[in-house]
Amino acid sequence: MNEQAILEVDRIKKHFPVYKGVVMRKAAGWIKAVDDVGFSIYPGKTFALVGESGCGKSTVAKLILLLEPLTEGTIRFEGQPLSEVSGEGLKRYRGAVGAVFQDPFSSLSPRMRVADIVGEPMTVIAKASQDQVVKRVDEVLEQVGLSSDSATNFPHEFSGGQRQRIAIARALAASPQIMVLDEPVSSLDVSIRAQIMNLLKSLQREFGLSYLLIAHDLGTVRFLSDEVGVMYLGKLVERASSREVFTNALHPYTKALQSAALPIHPDIHRDEIILTGEVPSPLQPPQGCHFHPRCPQVMPICREIEPQLAEAQPEHQVACHLYPTSQPDPAAPV
Amino acid sequence: MSLDEGQASVSTAGSPPDDGSVRLQVENLQTYFYTRRGVVKAVDGVSFSLNGGETLGLVGESGSGKSMTCLSLVRLVPEPAGKIVGGKILLDGTDLLEASSQEMQQIRGRKISMILQDPMSSLNPVFNIEKQVGEGAKYHLGLKGVPLRERVQKLLRNVQISAPETRARHYPHQMSGGMRQRMVGAIALSSEPQVLIADEPTTSLDVTIQAQYLRLLKELQREHGFSMIFVTHDFGIVARVCDRVAVMYAGKIIETAPTRELFNNPKHPYTQALMDSLPDPDKEVESLTSIPGQPPSMLDAGPGCPFAPRCAHAMDICQVEYPPSFTMGTANHTADCWLHKGDD
Numbered sequence: 001m002n003e004q005a006i007l008e009v010d011r012i013k014k015h016f017p018v019y020k021g022v023v024m025r026k027a028a029g030w031i032k033a034v035d036d037v038g039f040s041i042y043p044g045k046t047f048a049l050v051g052e053s054g055c056g057k058s059t060v061a062k063l064i065l066l067l068e069p070l071t072e073g074t075i076r077f078e079g080q081p082l083s084e085v086s087g088e089g090l091k092r093y094r095g096a097v098g099a100v101f102q103d104p105f106s107s108l109s110p111r112m113r114v115a116d117i118v119g120e121p122m123t124v125i126a127k128a129s130q131d132q133v134v135k136r137v138d139e140v141l142e143q144v145g146l147s148s149d150s151a152t153n154f155p156h157e158f159s160g161g162q163r164q165r166i167a168i169a170r171a172l173a174a175s176p177q178i179m180v181l182d183e184p185v186s187s188l189d190v191s192i193r194a195q196i197m198n199l200l201k202s203l204q205r206e207f208g209l210s211y212l213l214i215a216h217d218l219g220t221v222r223f224l225s226d227e228v229g230v231m232y233l234g235k236l237v238e239r240a241s242s243r244e245v246f247t248n249a250l251h252p253y254t255k256a257l258q259s260a261a262l263p264i265h266p267d268i269h270r271d272e273i274i275l276t277g278e279v280p281s282p283l284q285p286p287q288g289c290h291f292h293p294r295c296p297q298v299m300p301i302c303r304e305i306e307p308q309l310a311e312a313q314p315e316h317q318v319a320c321h322l323y324p325t326s327q328p329d330p331a332a333p334v
Numbered sequence: 335m336s337l338d339e340g341q342a343s344v345s346t347a348g349s350p351p352d353d354g355s356v357r358l359q360v361e362n363l364q365t366y367f368y369t370r371r372g373v374v375k376a377v378d379g380v381s382f383s384l385n386g387g388e389t390l391g392l393v394g395e396s397g398s399g400k401s402m403t404c405l406s407l408v409r410l411v412p413e414p415a416g417k418i419v420g421g422k423i424l425l426d427g428t429d430l431l432e433a434s435s436q437e438m439q440q441i442r443g444r445k446i447s448m449i450l451q452d453p454m455s456s457l458n459p460v461f462n463i464e465k466q467v468g469e470g471a472k473y474h475l476g477l478k479g480v481p482l483r484e485r486v487q488k489l490l491r492n493v494q495i496s497a498p499e500t501r502a503r504h505y506p507h508q509m510s511g512g513m514r515q516r517m518v519g520a521i522a523l524s525s526e527p528q529v530l531i532a533d534e535p536t537t538s539l540d541v542t543i544q545a546q547y548l549r550l551l552k553e554l555q556r557e558h559g560f561s562m563i564f565v566t567h568d569f570g571i572v573a574r575v576c577d578r579v580a581v582m583y584a585g586k587i588i589e590t591a592p593t594r595e596l597f598n599n600p601k602h603p604y605t606q607a608l609m610d611s612l613p614d615p616d617k618e619v620e621s622l623t624s625i626p627g628q629p630p631s632m633l634d635a636g637p638g639c640p641f642a643p644r645c646a647h648a649m650d651i652c653q654v655e656y657p658p659s660f661t662m663g664t665a666n667h668t669a670d671c672w673l674h675k676g677d678d
Binding site for chain 2: 052053159161162189190191192193194195197198201202216217218219220221222223242243246256257258259260261262263264265266267268274275276278279
């Protein structure tokens with residue numbers, strides 16, 4: 001892709017200190033929630049981050065939404081590093097990035113009317129007048145498939161699917177260019193999921209939105225995304241186009257995730273790769289490759305040296321010693 | 335009752351899962367909730383049977399009555415708001431709805447036991463694992479002292495907990511979600527029940543841990559020969575673990591069929607629509623078929639089919655009369671839908 005990326009995430013890190021003691025608090029260690037993660041989001045495209053709970057995918061979303069400061073690395077919006085932006089520029093960025101969260105029961109204030117919930121980003125970011133806000137609220141409610149009558153209602157009067165539509169309307173209100181979707185359908189009923197997924201896709205097509213999708217369900221990811229990054233314990237272990245990842249996964253963890261994804265018909269048989277053990281504590285990640293204690297294809301080198309994310313095949317990056325490109329320095333003795 | 339009984343059933347490992355005998359027969363079960371705004375028919379005339387060693391999937395969306403059906407089976411419907419108002423639950427021929435509460439205490443855990451969705455809230459944080467896993471065996475099998483301790487360790491080994499001697503002294507907060515849910519499994523199986531009800535046991539687990547847990551349950555079933563009712567909203571889980579499926583909507587079972595038959599040949603428009611709306615990780619598609627509208631409010635349900643307002647094939651009769659169960663071509667396949675009048 002030669003097009004200019006709208007958002008570039010360049011080797012970002014987020015380390016949380018773990019304190020010990022009550023009076024004499026001191027940092028006893030660091031949780032590397034996000035460790036050297038990089039990717040780009042292109043206009044009108046969807047980048048999906050996949051992984052199990054605790055892998056750091058939601059922390060990446062928080063970093064992009066500026067809800068947490070970065071430990072290291074840069075996030076560039078339209079080519080400009082966010083660390084160099086302040087004041088009005090930062091406000092413009094916040095308006096350009098909308099967010100939809102997992103649980104529409106906790107992401108909408110129960111004491112605000114729909115009109116106020118959806119209109120708030122406009123009042124705060126765009127400093128729009130009351131008339132403009134009312135007009136825009138009607139407009140976005142219609143875009144997400146709700147009637148404008150619902151503007152005067154409270155969130156409790158809606159079902160889960162409708163609430164998620166309200167959350168999407170709020171994210172759309174300030175006309176963003178990027179939407180961060182953190183598990184947008186996983187709390188919804190099966191018959192409603194397809195409605196919301198279709199809505200997200202048609203909104204993307206209509207407004208040329210870029211999405212950062214965070215999800216653990218591979219069906220959702222396959223349907224919505226163009227590019228996929230697989231995370232494990234704070235690191236990207238594989239990154240390629242969605243088609244590549246689903247048809248030609250290289251990393252053993254990606255393969256195991258795919259094998260664990262439940263088929264939609266009993267006659268579909270997958271190679272059964274059932275991982276033993278659980279995700280280790282991020283406080284003391286295993287030496288070498290973080291995945292080696294659970295990896296079915298583990299080699300001696302995996303226990304010693306951490307593999308680097310590198311292009312093993314054209315436009316397909318993977319961090320695994322099965323592929324010679326992942327060794328830190330080809331000249332170094334193994 | 336002693337340890338020997340447990341070992342006896344272990345030795346039957348390798349027997350075919352479904353032994354063909356009817357273990358549990360539920361007839362026209364009705365559980366209603368009386369609220370200020372009216373009567374909610376959470377379970378509205380549910381009938382099904384469960385064979386020995388069989389796994390029945392109970393599938394439906396939230397509010398369809400699948401969890402209430404399960405709670406009714408063990409008579410744990412929250413009272414006084416909820417009440418089982420009619421029907422029969424025959425376990426090996428005896429009606430559980432006629433059992434006294436003392437008799438029910440002997441049945442719960444011993445004959446029917448349950449795994450709930452969230453292992454965080456179904457384990458007691460202030461008791462160690464040994465105490466919680468051993469409680470059933472102590473109460474139902476009368477074990478204590480060293481035999482009880484050995485029994486607990488055997489149960490923990492059964493659910494693939496490494497170092498059970500140390501783990502037995504741990505508390506729930508010292509364990510990960512997957513391990514906690516295995517502890518809940520060990521508790522459920524501690525008195526060798528004949529029927530295990532698993533109510534969305536993997537919903538709170540990660541995908542790779544879910545795969546581990548599903549395999550463990552199937553292995554335990556093969557070994558111990560219990561029947562299983564598996565409640566889920568995920569057709570993928572159904573495809574992987576269930577022998578037969580019952581699809582629920584608005585308190586009713588609207589279609590039942592053997593798993594493969596249901597996937598190949600769904601007959602009820604709701605089942606068909608649900609299957610079409612699933613995003614397939616194995617395929618790239620441009621748009622998904624979605625079901626319009628919202629699941630119905632269970633208050634003031636009319637006399638007609640509850641799915642009619644969302645159904646693409648709704649006819650006049652659907653608005654006024656709920657259809658009977660029509661039998662589809664093959665045995666064991668029924669659907670409650672007027673479209674199939676005359677098919678049987």
